[in-house]
Amino acid sequence: MKLGINLGYWGLGMDTDNLAVAKEADKLGYAVCWAAEAYGSDTVTVLSFVAAQTERIDVGSAIMQIPARQPTMTAMTASTLDTLSGGRFRLGLGVSGPQVSEGWYGVKFDKPLARTREYVDIVRKAMSRERVSYEGAHWTLPLPDGPGKALKLTVHPQREHIPLYIAAIGPKNLEQTGEIADGALLIFPSAEHLEETAISHLRAGREKAGKTMEGFDVCPTVPIAVGDDKDVTALADGFRPYTALYVGGMGSAKQNFYNQLAQRMGYEKEAAEVQGKYLSGDKDGAAAAIPHQLIDSTTLLGSVDRIADRMRAYAAAGVTTLTLSPAGFTLDERLASLRAGVEAVERAGLA
16 A cells, blocks of 8 residues: 655645655655645646655645636646656546535536546547547537637657546445546545445446456545544544534535535434534534544544554555645644654555
8 A cells, every 4th residue: 555645735824844745755755745726726836846846756636626627728737747747647636516616616516427527538538649529518629610620739748648536425426436537536534434435336437447446546535643542532633623624514505525425434413413513603513523433533543553553444445545644733743744654554564
């Protein structure tokens, strides 16, 4: 099982630290450094910045938002980043959510599965340097009855095949991801529930495409906080606001994919309570209502030995790249978490 890091969103006050984290991860042999975007920093600029100041670590978008860019623009960007980084770019895509898609980009959040499939078709065609001609329900290239003509990418990517990932949570999205992508970006993964909440659906998609899980990258992001095992409860409490934001506040009352995931993990009543409190403005109450076990099972907390045990469970569940989000109030604490991750994966016998 390989290790990655996730820098999250740029511009939140830890930018200098984030670069130092990426450089340290590069030195420690981490496989990939991911960066995110929502409606603040964009992932492309951040990854270009990181790639220019690292040597070996891959850089990946987690995610480039589908409503933000035309698919051919995404293919151009991915190919350029792959060339400039010396073949180190991984393309992660996702539809975002209805509030961001419609509120920020002005793109209707409808038929997300069909849109994703068409988008991936066009991106793959463009990155392979075929002439792009496509007739779909959401995109038609070139436009009919006009001056446009089928074009092909003039940039030669460093690699013939740039790895393509999709951020997926729901069962149907996971199945389609298994069918059309090279990897899946997961969030709030519980090793104990991973088979029924994710792997089984990914496997079904792979089988639909006539493939196995061999070579498919199952890549969840997991926060890590190192400390004494007797302090695990306190360490978990540090992630209550983060978990409450996703389970309670992401999306709308009717469309919160993270809330639905918590329900599929057996926290139906608790997920409803958290969402109710969060959407009514009681963020502290929502954080307090998060079950400790939900946090503990979706993070890496405690001593290196305890973290190593959790890593073994993730590997046994089918995780192939475990992406760490290193917690800490200072840069030194975050770097210590990075080093502990390497030590833990070695102790687990997974390196």
